[in-house]
Amino acid sequence: MGSGKQARFDRLFNRHGDGRAVCVAADHGYMSDVTPNVVRLRPIVEAVIRGGVDGILLSPGQAMRLADLFPGREGPALIIRADWMNMPRLGTSNVANAVPQRLLYQQKVIRAEEALALGASAITIYLFLGYSDAVEATGVEVCARFVAECRRAGLPCIIEPIAYGRRVTGANIVELLTLGARMAVELGADALKIPYTGDVETFRRLCEVAGVPVLVLGGARSDNERDALELFAEALEAGARGCLMGRNVTKSPDPERIVAQLCAIAHRGWTVDQALRGEVWPFVRLKAHAAQCTGCLLCQTACVAAHEAGAYGVTGARLRIEGDSFPRGRRILFCTLCGKCLAACPTGALRWHPASGAVELLRERCDRCGACVEVCPTGVIGRDGEGWPFVCDLCQGEPECAGICPTGALEVAPRRSPFA
Amino acid sequence: MDGKPYRLREFISPRDGRSLILDLSAGLALGPLPGFERFPEAVAPLLPHVDGLVCSPGQAGRVRARSQKDAALLVRASWTNALRGPDFVLPLETVRYIPILSAQEGLDVGACALVLDFLLGYEEEIEGSCLSATVQLALEGNRLSMPVLVQVRPSGPRVALRDRAIALGVSYALEGGADGVALPWPGQRTFADVVAMAGDRPLWIVPASPEQAGAEAAEALAQGACGIWLDPVYVGAAALEGLLFALRAQVHPEPSEAGR
Numbered sequence: 195m196g197s198g199k200q201a202r203f204d205r206l207f208n209r210h211g212d213g214r215a216v217c218v219a220a221d222h223g224y225m226s227d228v229t230p231n232v233v234r235l236r237p238i239v240e241a242v243i244r245g246g247v248d249g250i251l252l253s254p255g256q257a258m259r260l261a262d263l264f265p266g267r268e269g270p271a272l273i274i275r276a277d278w279m280n281m282p283r284l285g286t287s288n289v290a291n292a293v294p295q296r297l298l299y300q301q302k303v304i305r306a307e308e309a310l311a312l313g314a315s316a317i318t319i320y321l322f323l324g325y326s327d328a329v330e331a332t333g334v335e336v337c338a339r340f341v342a343e344c345r346r347a348g349l350p351c352i353i354e355p356i357a358y359g360r361r362v363t364g365a366n367i368v369e370l371l372t373l374g375a376r377m378a379v380e381l382g383a384d385a386l387k388i389p390y391t392g393d394v395e396t397f398r399r400l401c402e403v404a405g406v407p408v409l410v411l412g413g414a415r416s417d418n419e420r421d422a423l424e425l426f427a428e429a430l431e432a433g434a435r436g437c438l439m440g441r442n443v444t445k446s447p448d449p450e451r452i453v454a455q456l457c458a459i460a461h462r463g464w465t466v467d468q469a470l471r472g473e474v475w476p477f478v479r480l481k482a483h484a485a486q487c488t489g490c491l492l493c494q495t496a497c498v499a500a501h502e503a504g505a506y507g508v509t510g511a512r513l514r515i516e517g518d519s520f521p522r523g524r525r526i527l528f529c530t531l532c533g534k535c536l537a538a539c540p541t542g543a544l545r546w547h548p549a550s551g552a553v554e555l556l557r558e559r560c561d562r563c564g565a566c567v568e569v570c571p572t573g574v575i576g577r578d579g580e581g582w583p584f585v586c587d588l589c590q591g592e593p594e595c596a597g598i599c600p601t602g603a604l605e606v607a608p609r610r611s612p613f614a
Numbered sequence: 615m616d617g618k619p620y621r622l623r624e625f626i627s628p629r630d631g632r633s634l635i636l637d638l639s640a641g642l643a644l645g646p647l648p649g650f651e652r653f654p655e656a657v658a659p660l661l662p663h664v665d666g667l668v669c670s671p672g673q674a675g676r677v678r679a680r681s682q683k684d685a686a687l688l689v690r691a692s693w694t695n696a697l698r699g700p701d702f703v704l705p706l707e708t709v710r711y712i713p714i715l716s717a718q719e720g721l722d723v724g725a726c727a728l729v730l731d732f733l734l735g736y737e738e739e740i741e742g743s744c745l746s747a748t749v750q751l752a753l754e755g756n757r758l759s760m761p762v763l764v765q766v767r768p769s770g771p772r773v774a775l776r777d778r779a780i781a782l783g784v785s786y787a788l789e790g791g792a793d794g795v796a797l798p799w800p801g802q803r804t805f806a807d808v809v810a811m812a813g814d815r816p817l818w819i820v821p822a823s824p825e826q827a828g829a830e831a832a833e834a835l836a837q838g839a840c841g842i843w844l845d846p847v848y849v850g851a852a853a854l855e856g857l858l859f860a861l862r863a864q865v866h867p868e869p870s871e872a873g874r
Contacts, residue, residue, distance in 0.1 A: 323704060327695055331710035334642075334693045338714035341671065345722055361704060369703040373645035380642040380670035381693075381714065382723075403646040405653065405676070
């Protein structure tokens with residue numbers, strides 16, 4: 195993946211350093227009849243942004259009209275729907291058709307360079323299977339063209355395989371979706387948007403044969419909020435990297451709340467029940483009051499003892515005390531959860547621990563390059579005798595250093611997001 | 615300056631002019647191939663044993679960290695559903711053929727050559743599309759020094775004389791501008807015509823089955839074929855590694871030819 199494409203890909207999938215993305219599809223006005231979620235799109239988009247959404251899928255026209263809602267790094271990534279189709283208006287659709295359509299039709303409507311100029315971090319396109327060989331071939335051609343354009347433009351291409359038509363049955367739909375997923379990847383998709391297959395095992399196989407990030411879509415809106423959350427939780431368990439949900443969010447009476455629930459499941463590792471209860475963010479951070487530090491080094495000693503059974507001393511501590519009390523005062527250097535080590539890691543070996551919220555090292559991915567050690571602004575990431583980096587894990591939410599500090603120079607403070 | 619010979623030498627050994635190609639591009643139409651669900655991991659151990667790997671444009675970007683001893687990348691530039699049999703989840707109803715990659719795009723994904731299908735025995739418009747795609751890609755390939763190889767597939771229901779259909783496909787491919795052709799074994803007599811027709815253009819034989827591979831390879835190589843083009847759709851992943859070793863010994867018989 196080229197650097198431009200990687201940067202945009204990370205913009206979508208790595209906002210929280212966990213490789214996951216909660217996205218909302220708000221492009222229905224492009225294809226279906228005029229429904230309330232189409233008419234009142236702006237307040238819906240504002241609500242999902244308040245909920246913490248990572249990416250929003252819009253038509254080119256709405257992307258232009260709603261550009262002010264995408265304020266850059268703090269806001270969500272923009273995904274552009276780059277093709278048009280009439281499936282929701284076909285006779286068997288669940289939408290009341292103003293102008294019913296007879297045949298499925300798909301049309302490319304914007305080039306990758308044009309989507310890039312609108313500020314897109316990715317585009318999505320359809321790949322239909324099961325309707326007719328002709329429609330499938332057209333879809334293959336459209337996808338191939340988009341993939342090539344995206345490659346040149348440095349824009350991630352998300353392909354959405356859809357099993358639809360007379361050749362789709364309850365018996366073959368899972369196999370068709372798996373086929374579509376792999377065909378999309380063979381064509382060059384960088385990620386997939388795809389329906390849930392109905393159970394963890396078949397969706398896990400789909401994710402495995404895809405080999406690229408999979409975003410599960412929600413399908414038709416369910417009256418039961420729990421259904422969408424459970425579908426998402428199961429998809430994550432099977433290996434999905436996020437969701438791109440539409441009507442379950444945009445037609446919800448409270449889009450902000452359901453996005454926050456999806457984010458809690460994806461980024462905080464919450465269960466569906468926790469998300470529905472809206473539990474308080476449980477994570478903590480360290481807070482220092484350097485003026486109260488006496489330089490006793492009990493914090494470092496406790497850190498070493500907590501991480502290396504039987505060890506005593508300060509070598510290998512995940513925090514450091516520098517300086518004398520006079521004239522400049524002491525400095526307490528500890529992990530500020532800035533996330534720079536996660537961004538610098540070339541192999542994705544560092545992530546936010548889903549339970550504690552601290553930085554976690556995945557040894558199986560680490561190649562011991564030392565990039566995290568070099569980039570750490572407080573210099574508290576060290577390396578052991580074999581070169582493995584060691585990072586502050588906040589002692590699984592109860593930091594020993596703060597607990598033992600006799601003067602309160604170190605304390606545990608609440609934290610509102612992974613980025614303290 | 616024509617850079618095609620340089621690219622061709624990436625997968626045709628300059629020492630003996632021979633080549634062993636592994637074609638794993640069928641996933642474009644068939645989805646995950648058995649044994650190759652996790653493509654990069656599955657293909658990595660096979661790369662040192664072949665001269666060229668045909669893959670889809672998408673998988674080309676995932677075959678990474680190739681060394682000097684690993685196969686060159688050839689990328690499939692057309693899509694067809696003609697490979698689908700009656701037992702497939704979407705059985706073939708109407709044959710379709712789509713060019714999916716330009717020569718420039720082939721360069722972008724790091725291909726040493728592009729591969730087009732040439733279907734015979736279906737509707738007339740399919741043949742026309744195949745010929746048109748061959749000519750257009752060959753013209754662009756000439757401008758960019760990108761070799762274009764054509765795989766002849768006489769698989770349609772209207773094929774009456776299979777060996778002559780294969781020769782016809784090779785003729786069309788060469789007339790269209792192909793820099794090399796992969797074809798099923800058409801028998802000794804027809805292959806002699808094909809070799810004469812091809813001149814210095816390399817020809818690969820696609821064995822019909824593992825059982826026939828050795829014999830077909832021996833006959834074809836003796837008559838002037840450049841090499842063997844192995845397609846696991848017909849061979850099967852289980853038998854692949856052993857077959858690759860055996861065919862490699864046939865294609866590159868010199869003991870010193872341990873790698874490219």
